[in-house]
Amino acid sequence: MPRRLSLTALTAFTSVAALSATAHAATGVATDVVAPTDRLTVTVTGSGGTGDGTYELNCHPTGGTHPDAADACARLDEVTVYGKDPFAPVAPDAMCTMQYGGPATAHITGTWQGRPVDATYDRGNGCEIGRWDALVPVLPSASA
Helix, strand or coil: CHHHHHHHHHHHHHHHHHHHHHHHHHHCCCCCCCCCCEEEEEEEECCCCCCCEEEEEEECCCEECCCCHHHHHHHHHHHCECCECCCCCCCCCCCCCCCCCCCCEEEEEEEECCEEEEEEEECCCHHHHHHHHCCCCCCCCCCC
């Protein structure tokens, strides 16, 4: 009797596995999840150098038209910390020095770590200059 029960259980398991495989093949649903590529578009104007323009930056794997893609991706990996947005704006209540860092502006859009990015940058005060400089070489080193 135990042998008959084992054979019945094995037959039932095999049938369920076969149905599962058939259902998977019929639906075409993939079981392997591939992490999305981090893709950003960086637009810079007024930086006072060769950094002006619009660039595509792809990370994981590295690529795109960004002039320093490998170092830019490495910098983004370095500043990406769990629970902190590397593209966050300056806090509205931040105390910033009243210095002018030049007319450079930048806009970064796309996806980073599976999250949408839509960030603007300028060099209008000490906080904004520090925020810009924290992303060099994603953003070009700007002169005043």
